[in-house]
Structure formats: C-alpha cells, structure tokens
Amino acid sequence: MGLNPRTGISRDGHPLSLSRTPPGDLARFVARFFLLIIERPDDALVESFLLHEAAYIRVPAIGRWETQVAGRWTPYEGPMIFGAQRRRFPVRCTGPIVAAGFMLRPAAWFAFSDVPAHQVADRLDPIDGAWGEALRWACEDIYQIERTFERLEQVVRERVAGRGVTIDPALERFEAISRLDPTRPVADIARELGMIPRRLDRHVRAHFGHPPKMVLRRSRFLDMAAVLRGLSAAGDGEQAALRFYDASHLNREFRLFLDIPPNRFRNTPTLLFTPGLEVREQRKLAEAAADDGLALAWSPPGIPRAAE
Known part of the structure; x- marks a missing residue:
C-alpha cells in the first residue's frame, strides 16, 4: 500500500x-x-x-x-x-x-x-x-x-x-455519563438531570444527533472496538467486555454498527476509522490524567439552563 x-x-x-x-x-x-x-x-x-x-x-x-x-x-x-x-x-x-x-x-x-x-x-x-x-x-x-x-x-x-451560545450543563453531564457510564438506563439519567425522558430525548437529539439510547449503545460499542484495536487503556478491556452478555451479543453489535463480525474487524485494517477511534481514546486518557471523570460543571435541577 x-x-x-x-x-x-x-x-x-x-x-x-x-x-x-x-x-x-x-x-x-x-x-x-x-x-x-x-x-x-x-x-x-x-x-x-x-x-x-x-x-x-x-x-x-x-x-x-x-x-x-x-x-x-x-x-x-x-x-x-x-x-x-x-x-x-x-x-x-x-x-x-x-x-x-x-x-x-x-x-x-x-x-x-x-x-x-x-x-x-x-x-x-x-x-x-x-x-x-x-x-x-x-x-x-x-x-x-x-x-x-x-x-x-x-x-x-x-x-x-x-x-455567543449558552451551554447547558445538563447536556455536558449527559455527555460525561454516555462516555464513562453508558450502561445506565435513560430513565435513571433523566431523573438525575431533572427532566422527563421525553424532554431529555428532545434535547439530546438536538445536540447529539441521535436519541439517548443510541448515544449510550454506540458508546459501549466504541469502547469495545478500541479494545479490539489495542487502543484502550490498561484495565478498560475487562470493563468494556462486561457490558456484553455473550459472544452473540458482541457479534450483533458489530454487525449493527460496522456490518462486520468482531473477529473480522480485529484482523482488518480500517485506515480512516482507526485514527478517529484513537482520538476518542486519547481524550479519555487526558481526562483521566486531569482527574476529570464525572465531576463536570453541573447545575442541579431548578437552576435556570439554556432555553428549550
């Protein structure tokens, strides 16, 4: 090549x-x-x-x-x-x-x-x-x-x-949850953010592009893709694997998102996908080094946020 x-x-x-x-x-x-x-x-x-x-x-x-x-x-x-x-x-x-x-x-x-x-x-x-x-x-x-x-x-x-855009801290919080704790139920997240699920769905679609369930599901998948590509941090592989019930579940997710099974993905170069996946992992490492985690700026429910 x-x-x-x-x-x-x-x-x-x-x-x-x-x-x-x-x-x-x-x-x-x-x-x-x-x-x-x-x-x-x-x-x-x-x-x-x-x-x-x-x-x-x-x-x-x-x-x-x-x-x-x-x-x-x-x-x-x-x-x-x-x-x-x-x-x-x-x-x-x-x-x-x-x-x-x-x-x-x-x-x-x-x-x-x-x-x-x-x-x-x-x-x-x-x-x-x-x-x-x-x-x-x-x-x-x-x-x-x-x-x-x-x-x-x-x-x-x-x-x-x-x-001059006003940023909604609730959306920042959802972003953090989607990356660091993507197994949480949407209803549970909505309660934490002080929203009904329908309102959360509307806000997430407007800013993330897809419904909350898809955002969380894709995050779980990308974590596992990084593991199979050898890009994840030490210790992340076991945590990512636990999010999938069994091999058939993992296979189903890879076919949904990439239209290939995980074994084929592991052995096939993805010249344009891999750099983007690595940028995602570098971000996670940088945030971990800064001890950022889930402690993002957050306004409890009741404090005014950006207009709906």
Whole structure:
C-alpha cells in the first residue's frame, strides 16, 4: 500500500492521528483537535469508513475525497461538518490522506451550526462563507503542525465569541455519563438531570444527533472496538467486555454498527476509522490524567439552563 504515517502509528501498526486537548477557554466547545498525515502515492485508493459519536469539523488538505450516499460515490473538498453517525459512513480517498480539524462537544453544537444536530446526523455538509474561509486559512500550511493547531484554536475562538451560545450543563453531564457510564438506563439519567425522558430525548437529539439510547449503545460499542484495536487503556478491556452478555451479543453489535463480525474487524485494517477511534481514546486518557471523570460543571435541577 506504500503507507508512511507521519502523525503516529499504533503498536499493532495502524496509522494514527496527532491530537491535542483544547485550551481551557475552548474546553466546553471542543473535545479534541486533530491532525492526520498519511503519505501515500497519488494514485493509491483506500476505501474505508467513519463512525463518530460526536460531530466533527474536518478540513481535508490533500487527496481526493468521496463519500457514499445512497449507493453512489460523491466527491467533496474543503471544510465539512460531519454529523454523528449511527452506522458506518463509507468514505474513500485517492492519494495522501492529509486532514485536520476538531471534535465538537455536543452541548456546544449551536456554536457551530444553525440547525439541530439530528438534521446533520449520518451525513455531512460543506462549510462555506467566512467560516469556511477561516478554516481553509487555518489548514493552508498543514505540514506546519504547531501553526495549524494554533490557527485552528484561533478561528474556533473567534467563532465561539461571535455566536455567543449558552451551554447547558445538563447536556455536558449527559455527555460525561454516555462516555464513562453508558450502561445506565435513560430513565435513571433523566431523573438525575431533572427532566422527563421525553424532554431529555428532545434535547439530546438536538445536540447529539441521535436519541439517548443510541448515544449510550454506540458508546459501549466504541469502547469495545478500541479494545479490539489495542487502543484502550490498561484495565478498560475487562470493563468494556462486561457490558456484553455473550459472544452473540458482541457479534450483533458489530454487525449493527460496522456490518462486520468482531473477529473480522480485529484482523482488518480500517485506515480512516482507526485514527478517529484513537482520538476518542486519547481524550479519555487526558481526562483521566486531569482527574476529570464525572465531576463536570453541573447545575442541579431548578437552576435556570439554556432555553428549550
């Protein structure tokens, strides 16, 4: 295949991205900044997929990119917002795989989009206008890695300041639960957040893109996918495995989300999915190192939050 992963490689030989924790003033808006450089021949074609639990803004800088929509491959270029995905999202690239961007915090969705997240889920939309130009500028010298990260922070900071979005701590709390304790029943979470389940469903769809049950189910699946890819932290594998009743349950989840059984996933390179999975794991490690855990900013029920 002629791969030269410039931004990292796993212990099992899978190309990885380089990712960064956002600075403190952006931590409620951005989960992680990333940059991916995989050098390949100009005519090399890779067909893979993405599966993100949160929306991404991605700026492909080099290579010819296509996504599969309704069975047809559609080319695209420039900055894109990828909604959260409930199943594998087919993507292919010809040439080097070079892109940068960031993972959005769901509670901050409306700082980056004018429409609810469920309208962008399982699809992508081009970003044009001044915001698109700012993202292009941020990534125009993508091989200057530090400069690219600094510029991405700058344009996000300007975007956030201009939008003036109020973030609901209840949604931040749901995000933390979905990542760190995804086996909890939705009704139990709703009670903790002081909401009826229907209201929680409405808020989660608007910011996460999918219903609460899907958000939690996908999180459990991605934890196990990271284990099988050798990307999870020590001790996480046993905890992730306990969330599945037996081998048939695990097989059913892999077929639902990726349309392949777990053994095949374990032995098949996923050139575009793996870097995103690794960014997710790096975020978990960074938060654990900061002793963040579930202790996120939280307003008890009764304290005013963002408008419904």
